[in-house]
Amino acid sequence: MIKRIEAMIEKSVRALREVIYGMTVYDWVHELEKARNEQERLFTLIIFGDLLGVPILPPYHMLRLVPYLVPSFESWRRSMLRERDFTDLIDQEIG
Amino acid sequence: MSLANIFEEYPERRYIMFGGKGGLGKTTFSAATAYHLAKSGHRVLVFSVDPQASLSDIFERDIFGKGPVEIVPNLFAQEIDADQHIRAYQDEIRQKILDMYGMEEVPEEIESYIQAAAAEPAMEESAIFDQVVDIVVAAEYDYYIYDLVPLGHALYYLSMASVYDEWIDKITDLREEMEEYSKVASLIQRDKELEEDMILQELLDIKYRINTSSSILTDKEKTAFFFVIIPEEMALIDTLKAADLFAKYDVPLSGYVVNRVIPPGLAQQNIPEYLRNRLKMQEGHLARIDELFGEQVLAQIPEFERDVTGLPMIEKMAEAMFGSITEPTTAPSKSVEGANP
Structure with a gap:
């Protein structure tokens, strides 16, 4: 019984944490990851430029x-x- | 100041290079200098960074791609086989991809990139200079004598190295910034151990290698760079231009060696008009060399009666350059200037 209640509390705490995460910092993380991917593309372009006809x-x-x-x-x-x-x-x- | 004096006075200059137009005797001087230093008791490696190397020809032994070969005691010669080096390097990359991802074969696109890369014009130079880093970092010799590529190539490499260096700086910065983003993101999420960025490590290592090979060429303490000239109009004009360019890249110039001087003593003999004219012309050019470079001219080497190939001729050349060899056990004495014909 207690175990089940504990599990439920734990579950709702986790859900709550995710809701708060989504409301607050999710956008930051998303922006950061976007910026990073943007750079990753640039980085790959510098190195693999030949393949697209841009030898750098x-x-x-x-x-x-x-x-x-x-x-x-x-x-x-x-x-x-x-x-x-x-x-x-x-x-x-995408990507 | 003679050539021998330079070596006695600056024993810390361990990287020796002869530069100049093609065909003026760079390889000959490299081999003879190596011979001289080895006979004076130093461990010497003379190696060729020229894809069209001719150390094999001068030592009359096939040493191409065979690693350091001992010619006489303490004298090692090496000709770097750039193609072989590049092939081994490509295989290494392929193997790494297979190992990292447990693949059966390298994806087609990647494979074609690897193959195309080997055909790039700068590939050979890069491969050779990269191997030079391994040779020099191993520090197994007292002296390293570069049988340099003709001027153009060396300058090309230096300029490439400086452009390359800036690019590497840029993408290293970019990479560091990327890592910064990931760090902040994972900090906010309060999870995920960040794995070490292997690419950043590789970049730093690449930067180190490029800097090592180009810094040797420009190290004033440890490098002695000699220009080889001959008493001819075109060679002089070219050398002046090249010396200018080298100065721009901070290559420390130790002096000039004049090669192929027709012995002026011949004028006293009964010689044909043709030779007499050559002698007269040479006199003018030698005067001009004196006016241009003065004290910086370290030796004048006579035109020999035959090609300099094989050890006896190399020994003769070494004597013309440095005077007769002093025994390694005796204190360094000012050697006799035997260079003047």
Whole structure:
């Protein structure tokens, strides 16, 4: 019995915490992550620029970074090459 | 001041380079200097950073891509095989991708990027200078003699290094800023241990390597850079331009060595008009060299009767450059100037 009440309290506390999180700092975190992704794209562009026809850095040393960028590579290309229009102003980010 | 004096007076200058137009005798001087230093009891590595290297030719031994090869006691020569180095490097990258993500093979797009990268024009220079870092950091020798690429390439590398360095700074900053964002985000969320940013570590290491290789070329304490010139109009004009450029990149210049001087003593002999004209022309150019560089001219090396290849000729060249070799056990004495023909 007590256990169940405890579990319920714990559940509602967690829910409450998430509600408060959503009301207060969620936007900050979201903004921060957005800004970070924006930079991640820029960073990848500098290193992989060749692939889009924008050679920026000589690739000798940059090759060393390639392994780390493999996972984000596909989504990066998609996000760089996709069309952009005014709906981008609405807060929906892909990639 | 003679060439030998420079080496005696500045024993801390351990990186020796001869620069100049192609075909003036840089490799010959590098080999002869290495020979001289080795005979005076130092452990010397002469290595080629030129994709079209000719150390194998001068030592009459195939040393290409074989690592340091001992030619005579204490004298090691090395020709860096840039292609082989690049291939090994590419394989390393591929293997890393396979290991990191447990893949069977490298994704096609990535693979084509890796292949295309190897065809870049700056690739060879970068690969060679990068390997130089490994050689120099290992610090196994007393002297390192660079058989330098012709002027253009060295300048190209230096300018590339400085542009590169700025870019690396920029993207390192960018990376640090990114990390800052992630940190703040995870701080607000009060969770998630941040994993160390491996990319940032790599960037810092790349920066270190670029700085090491380019700083050697510009280190006033440890580097002695000699210009090789010959008494000919075109070579002089080019050298003046190059010296200007090198000064801009802070390459410390130790002096000039004049090569291919036709012995003026010949004028007393019965020689054909052709040779007499050459001698007269040379006299003018030598006077001009004296006027331009004066005290900075450290030695005049006569044109030899045959090509400088093989050890006996290298020894002869070393004597022409440094005078006869002093025994390593005796105190350094001012050596005899045997350079003047």
